[in-house]
Structure formats: C-alpha cells, structure tokens
Amino acid sequence: MIELDRDAMTPMYVQLANVLRDRIRHGQIPVGRRLPSQSELEAETGGAVSRRTIKTALEVLADEGLVQGVQGKGVFVIALPANPPASE
Amino acid sequence: MIELDRDAMTPMYVQLANVLRDRIRHGQIPVGRRLPSQSELEAETGGAVSRRTIKTALEVLADEGLVQGVQGKGVFVIALPANPPASE
Amino acid sequence: MIELDRDAMTPMYVQLANVLRDRIRHGQIPVGRRLPSQSELEAETGGAVSRRTIKTALEVLADEGLVQGVQGKGVFVIALPANPPASE
Amino acid sequence: MIELDRDAMTPMYVQLANVLRDRIRHGQIPVGRRLPSQSELEAETGGAVSRRTIKTALEVLADEGLVQGVQGKGVFVIALPANPPASE
DNA sequence: GTGGTCTAGACCACA
DNA sequence: GTGGTCTAGACCACC
Numbered sequence: 001m002i003e004l005d006r007d008a009m010t011p012m013y014v015q016l017a018n019v020l021r022d023r024i025r026h027g028q029i030p031v032g033r034r035l036p037s038q039s040e041l042e043a044e045t046g047g048a049v050s051r052r053t054i055k056t057a058l059e060v061l062a063d064e065g066l067v068q069g070v071q072g073k074g075v076f077v078i079a080l081p082a083n084p085p086a087s088e
Numbered sequence: 089m090i091e092l093d094r095d096a097m098t099p100m101y102v103q104l105a106n107v108l109r110d111r112i113r114h115g116q117i118p119v120g121r122r123l124p125s126q127s128e129l130e131a132e133t134g135g136a137v138s139r140r141t142i143k144t145a146l147e148v149l150a151d152e153g154l155v156q157g158v159q160g161k162g163v164f165v166i167a168l169p170a171n172p173p174a175s176e
Numbered sequence: 177m178i179e180l181d182r183d184a185m186t187p188m189y190v191q192l193a194n195v196l197r198d199r200i201r202h203g204q205i206p207v208g209r210r211l212p213s214q215s216e217l218e219a220e221t222g223g224a225v226s227r228r229t230i231k232t233a234l235e236v237l238a239d240e241g242l243v244q245g246v247q248g249k250g251v252f253v254i255a256l257p258a259n260p261p262a263s264e
Numbered sequence: 265m266i267e268l269d270r271d272a273m274t275p276m277y278v279q280l281a282n283v284l285r286d287r288i289r290h291g292q293i294p295v296g297r298r299l300p301s302q303s304e305l306e307a308e309t310g311g312a313v314s315r316r317t318i319k320t321a322l323e324v325l326a327d328e329g330l331v332q333g334v335q336g337k338g339v340f341v342i343a344l345p346a347n348p349p350a351s352e
Numbered sequence: 353g354t355g356g357t358c359t360a361g362a363c364c365a366c367a
Numbered sequence: 368g369t370g371g372t373c374t375a376g377a378c379c380a381c382c
Contacts, residue, residue: 034095037379055381068097071335072356072379076097099357125369138359143370151327159247160366160369210271213364231366244273248364248371252273275372301354314374319355336354336381354382360375367369 002044012049016041016057024066025081034074035067090132100137104129104145112154113169122162123155178220188225192217192233200242201257210250211243266308276313280305280321288330289345298338299331 004015023029036044041054049057058075061067069075092103111117124132129142137145146163149155157163180191199205212220217230225233234251237243245251268279287293300308305318313321322339325331333339 032096034097038381039379058380069380070097070099070356071381072358073097073099074379078097101357127369138361140360141358144357146370157370158367159371162369208272210273214366215363234365245365246273246275246371247366248373249273249275250364254273277372303354314376316375317373320372322355333355334382335356338354355380357377357379359377362372362374364372365370 001046002041004045004048006048013053013056013060016045016049016054017060020057020061021064021066021081024061024077029077031077031080034076037074089134090129092133092136094136101141101144101148104133104137104142105148108145108149109152109154109169112149112165117165119165119168122164125162177222178217180221180224182224189229189232189236192221192225192230193236196233196237197240197242197257200237200253205253207253207256210252213250265310266305268309268312270312277317277320277324280309280313280318281324284321284325285328285330285345288325288341293341295341295344298340301338 002016002019004012004019006012008015010018020029020035029035035041035058038051038054038058042049042051045054058067058069062069062075064081065079066077066081067075068078090104090107092100092107094100096103098106108117108123117123123129123146126139126142126146130137130139133142146155146157150157152169154165154167154169155163156166178192178195180188180195182188184191186194196205196211205211211217211234214227214230214234218225218227234243234245238245238251240257242253242255242257243251244254266280266283268276268283270276272279274282284293284299293299299305299322302315302318302322306313306315309318322331322333326333328345330341330343330345331339332342
C-alpha cells in the first residue's frame with residue numbers, strides 16, 4: 001500500500017515519485033526489474049491518484065534517468081538514484 | 089536449457105532470438121543445420137514462452153537472413169550473423 | 177460420402193483422384209476453392225484409405241496442374257481439367 | 265468494407281496486406297497519414313480476421329518499408345510501394 | 353482510444 | 368513429427 005497525503009504541500013505526483021525512488025534506492029525494486037504497472041499503482045494508492053498523475057510521477061523518474069518505459073512490457077529500473085539530497 | 093527472464097525489459101521473443109543468434113554465431117548450430125524445433129524450444133525454455141512467441145523470435149532471425157523455415161522439416165541456418173555489436 | 181471399391185482393378189488413389197477430378201470438372205469445387213482437407217477426405221471415404229493414399233491422389237491432381245497445396249491453408253483448385261478422355 | 269476470402273489460397277494476412285498496399289499505392293492513404301486502426305480494420309473486415317492476423321498483415325507492410333507503427337498513435341504510411349508487379 | 357507483447361489453443365500441408 | 372496459418376482473448380505503456 002502506498003500512503004499519500006492529499007493535503008500536503010508536496011504535489012501528489014512528487015510524493016509518488018519519492019515513494020518509488022525510495023523503493024529503488026533501497027533495492028526493493030532492483031535495476032532491471034519492472035515497476036508496478038500504472039493500474040497496479042492506481043490500486044496501491046487506493047485510487048488516490050489518477051492514471052495521469054501516475055504517468056507524471058513516472059516521467060519525473062524517467063527524467064532522472066532512473067526508469068524507462070518499454071512498449072507492452074512495463075516501466076523498468078535502469079539505474080540507482082544518486083545519493084539522497086540529505087545533509088549537504 | 090534456455091534461461092529467459094519474463095520480467096526483464098527485453099521482450100521474451102528478443103531474448104530468445106538473442107540466445108539463438110549467439111548459438112549460431114559460436115558455431116553451436118552451423119550453417120545448414122536445423123535449429124531445435126519450435127516444440128523443442130518451448131520445452132528448452134521450460135514452457136516460459138508459447139509457440140507463437142517462439143515463432144516471433146524465429147521471424148526476427150529470418151528477417152536478419154540467418155535462418156529459413158522449410159515446410160514439414162524445420163528451421164535451418166542459412167548464414168552467420170554479422171559482427172556482434174562490438175564492445176568498442 | 178465418397179464410395180471407393182477396394183476390390184476394383186483401379187488403385188484406390190486413382191479412384192479417389194477420379195472422384196475429385198470429376199467434382200472439379202462439374203464445378204462442385206470451383207477454381208480457387210479449397211478441396212476437403214486430408215482428414216476430411218479420410219472421413220469422407222469412411223476411413224477406406226490412409227492419409228498416405230490420399231496424399232498420392234492429391235499428387236496425381238497436382239501433377240495434372242489441377243490443384244496446388246498451400247502451407248497451412250489447404251489444397252486449392254487452380255485449373256479445370258482438360259476434356260475428359262471420352263470418345264476419342 | 266474490406267472483402268476477404270477465408271477459403272482462398274492466399275493467406276488472410278496477405279490478402280489484407282494486398283488491400284492496404286493498393287490503397288497506399290492509389291493515394292487513398294497518402295504518405296504521412298494514418299492507416300485505420302487495428303480495431304477499425306477488424307471491423308472493416310467484418311470480423312473476418314483477428315487482431316493478431318491484422319498485425320501480421322501490418323508486419324508485412326512494415327517489412328516492405330511502407331508503414332511504421334507509433335506507440336499509442338497508430339500505424340503510418342512512410343513510403344509508396346515500388347511499381348506494382350507489372351502485367352508485362 | 354492506440355499499438356506492442358504474450359498466451360494457449362486450433363487446423364492445415366508436408367515429410 | 369515439422370512449420371505455417373489463425374483465433375480470441377489478455378495485459379502493458381502511451382496518447
């Protein structure tokens with residue numbers, strides 16, 4: 001289950017991207033593996049976000065070079081995130 | 089045994105085509121010889137792919153001019169692959 | 177139903193070829209149409225002939241240029257027979 | 265409406281490819297335009313062929329370099345066919 | 353909505 | 368047995 005806060009300052013798609021990025025960082029979805037499908041993510045969030053929002057979140061991760069979509073197969077992890085923007 | 093990864097980014101039929109192309113390249117199946125039959129390939133993959141998908145893989149190799157199907161006989165190697173996509 | 181006479185002088189495959197040639201001549205199977213499949217012919221003859229014999233009959237018609245097999249589709253009429261060797 | 269003959273010698277997917285190639289040749293679908301979608305083609309043929317078979321027909325045209333599929337958009341004409349198999 | 357991937361069967365001629 | 372044809376579905380990302 002993915003918990004998102006509709007009333008938070010952070011946009012839903014950023015929240016979702018953050019959740020997925022963390023999963024990737026912590027190896028819950030290793031490089032080369034598929035992310036949950038858009039439908040699965042929609043279900044995992046309890047329908048809190050639309051498919052359009054999910055797509056936006058995935059675009060964020062794609063822009064970061066972390067994931068890549070493949071027609072008919074799914075969205076795949078292709079790299080680990082850089083160090084978390086932690087205590088710099 | 090042929091190991092395919094259903095959850096990989098690469099479509100199953102491309103994975104299978106890659107495996108067979110390598111076998112041809114390395115002379116494990118010389119020019120003029122028959123490939124394993126579609127049923128045998130289905131078994132070799134542990135039933136990971138259907139015959140239709142196997143056919144798609146063979147179509148890839150046929151499009152590359154490497155193999156050719158003969159009615160009631162099998163699929164035969166008719167040429168060696170061009171140089172592997174070099175690691176230059 | 178196709179009636180063949182096992183005890184006739186004429187070989188079974190010739191008898192069968194004759195039956196089929198007549199059907200073609202009389203337009204029961206027009207040019208461009210498919211003949212009954214080998215299995216269907218086997219059934220039509222009540223199992224009186226083996227598939228090998230059926231194939232031989234079809235080869236006769238193919239040699240006469242009347243029919244042509246197509247992989248995965250069937251055997252097709254491609255021409256009408258010449259005048260029957262009647263009262264020459 | 266697209267008329268296909270299930271019982272013809274020519275495979276259904278070849279018949280369909282021929283129809284579409286003619287449409288392209290005669291400018292009914294100009295270069296750069298989209299072909300009817302796979303679902304539309306399924307309907308145009310009166311459901312005579314499955315989507316998989318339609319795809320096979322489109323693969324034929326793609327192999328000839330006439331069309332190209334675009335994800336989520338459709339299949340587009342990218343070139344005119346070479347001279348028709350002349351009646352010389 | 354679109355095309356791309358994949359399944360699990362069927363029937364066919366041919367060897 | 369073999370490969371070639373075809374079906375009637377499914378799920379996926381993408382638009």
